[in-house]
Amino acid sequence: MEQYAIKGGNPLVGEVEIGGAKNAALGLLAAAIMTDETVTIDNMPDVRDTNVLLQAMESIGTTVNRVDRHKVEITGATINDVVIEDDFIKKIRASYYLLGALLGKYKKAQVVLPGGCNIGSRPIDQHIKGFKALGADVKIAHGMIVAEAEKLVGSHIYLDVVSVGATINIMMAAVMAEGRTILENAAKEPHVVDVANFLNSMGADIKGAGTDVIRIKGVQKLHKSEYAVIPDQIEAGTFMMAAAATKGDVLIKNVIPKHLESISAKLIEIGCEIEESDDAVRVVASRPLSHTHIKTLPYPGFPTDMQPQIAVTLALSSGTSIVTESIFENRFKYVDELTKMGANIKVEGNSAIIDGVSKYTGANISAPDLRAGAALVIAGLAADGFTTVDDIVYIERGYEDFDAKLRKLGAQIEKVTSDKELQKFKLKVG
Ligand code: UD1
Numbered sequence: 210m211e212q213y214a215i216k217g218g219n220p221l222v223g224e225v226e227i228g229g230a231k232n233a234a235l236g237l238l239a240a241a242i243m244t245d246e247t248v249t250i251d252n253m254p255d256v257r258d259t260n261v262l263l264q265a266m267e268s269i270g271t272t273v274n275r276v277d278r279h280k281v282e283i284t285g286a287t288i289n290d291v292v293i294e295d296d297f298i299k300k301i302r303a304s305y306y307l308l309g310a311l312l313g314k315y316k317k318a319q320v321v322l323p324g325g326c327n328i329g330s331r332p333i334d335q336h337i338k339g340f341k342a343l344g345a346d347v348k349i350a351h352g353m354i355v356a357e358a359e360k361l362v363g364s365h366i367y368l369d370v371v372s373v374g375a376t377i378n379i380m381m382a383a384v385m386a387e388g389r390t391i392l393e394n395a396a397k398e399p400h401v402v403d404v405a406n407f408l409n410s411m412g413a414d415i416k417g418a419g420t421d422v423i424r425i426k427g428v429q430k431l432h433k434s435e436y437a438v439i440p441d442q443i444e445a446g447t448f449m450m451a452a453a454a455t456k457g458d459v460l461i462k463n464v465i466p467k468h469l470e471s472i473s474a475k476l477i478e479i480g481c482e483i484e485e486s487d488d489a490v491r492v493v494a495s496r497p498l499s500h501t502h503i504k505t506l507p508y509p510g511f512p513t514d515m516q517p518q519i520a521v522t523l524a525l526s527s528g529t530s531i532v533t534e535s536i537f538e539n540r541f542k543y544v545d546e547l548t549k550m551g552a553n554i555k556v557e558g559n560s561a562i563i564d565g566v567s568k569y570t571g572a573n574i575s576a577p578d579l580r581a582g583a584a585l586v587i588a589g590l591a592a593d594g595f596t597t598v599d600d601i602v603y604i605e606r607g608y609e610d611f612d613a614k615l616r617k618l619g620a621q622i623e624k625v626t627s628d629k630e631l632q633k634f635k636l637k638v639g
Contacts, residue, residue, distance in 0.1 A: 215589035216621040221457035229438030233400035239306035242285035246433035265297035309378035339379030363388035450518040452492040500528030517584035524552040543581035546574040571596040
């Protein structure tokens with residue numbers, strides 16, 4: 210048993226340093242194997258998802274040298290296999306990035322078909338459509354996706370849905386294809402831009418990342434690079450919500466405020482004060498918060514990965530808010546848990562209708578997935594009394610030192626592994 214024990218009620222106050230973006234790091238790590246030279250990646254978050262991807266990369270022969278906690282050297286020259294086994298894809302979906310990277314480099318890749326995930330069905334038809342358009346033969350056999358090509362040739366590809374994963378995967382497959390690729394209706398998320406910038410630093414010729422048309426001119430080969438991952442938009446947004454929900458005052462450092470605009474705008478709308486500087490945002494929640502409506506959308510819209518965290522905040526704000534999830538169909542699983550804490554939320558189809566309450570009360574709850582888990586921790590921090598959050602392994606997939614960072618802001622939270630430790634925590638915090 211590993212859980213967070215929380216004694217809520219303290220406003221979070223102080224400064225927090227945001228780490229490298231998990232979702233960017235996953236793309237970057239896969240892309241790093243595309244050269245035989247050694248690539249150095251800094252500002253890597255030390256979280257379970259990136260560590261599992263590194264293991265998957267090692268399983269096919271990649272040399273991984275951890276220089277320090279946040280810096281890694283990757284050498285793809287030692288790769289001796291193009292098959293990614295079941296274990297890794299089960300643990301992290303993003304090992305499918307190795308499909309694009311291996312196909313782009315070796316013209317052959319075999320990865321277990323990613324199964325459904327607990328936020329809804331997540332097809333990969335757009336990834337496959339892109340690989341096929343580049344000339345690969347893609348088959349699904351025995352639960353594996355097998356992609357192979359004599360040669361890859363640039364193509365004009367129009368994505369039917371805006372997909373971060375498909376955009377990054379197709380970009381990787383196309384960088385060393387012959388000729389030009391035009392990818393339309395591409396995702397514009399900051400991590401798409403980061404992967405494009407990284408590939409360009411390795412000698413690729415990618416233009417337009419961050420707009421919905423990406424143009425790629427194939428190059429013969431890629432070379433070494435030293436690169437630092439961008440700050441994590443979602444980790445930053447999560448601390449912004451923690452500040453708001455606990456009526457706190459938090460300076461969130463090492464961020465790109467532009468990436469946080471959709472989140473800042475909503476917090477201002479409900480009554481928070483936001484101060485932006487070059488690489489920090491300060492969130493002050495000194496007044497009672499009010500309601501708003503949210504609809505998740507691809508970037509620059511409001512991120513689906515922030516939907517549970519803002520719902521937790523809105524459920525403590527006066528009036529009725531409606532949160533509509535338009536990216537994933539099963540992303541309200543935290544609502545039952547939040548109801549145990551006194552929230553008043555009704556889910557109808559892909560919308561949650563939230564009637565704000567004045568407080569939460571502590572309860573024993575479980576994290577249903579990564580972001581919802583973080584949101585429930587925020588609820589615990591805002592609640593009266595004790596909360597325990599189970600299944601924190603989900604949270605550790607994407608947040609480095611989450612409890613330690615929160616403690617630095619005055620939160621009473623500890624990771625406990627037994628009943629005895631839980632009792633000790635309760636005695637300590639009263
Ligand atoms: C990435 C993020 C995830 C985030 C999501 C949306 C990573 C590792 N994960 O996930 O945290 O929640 O973007 O911002 O970066 N779709 C298809 N066919 C496809 C691909 C996607 O129909 O081939 C649909 C999905 O079901 C979903 C939508 O497109 O409804 C967006 O998915 P996508 O952007 O691909 O999400 P991921 O890349 O899996």
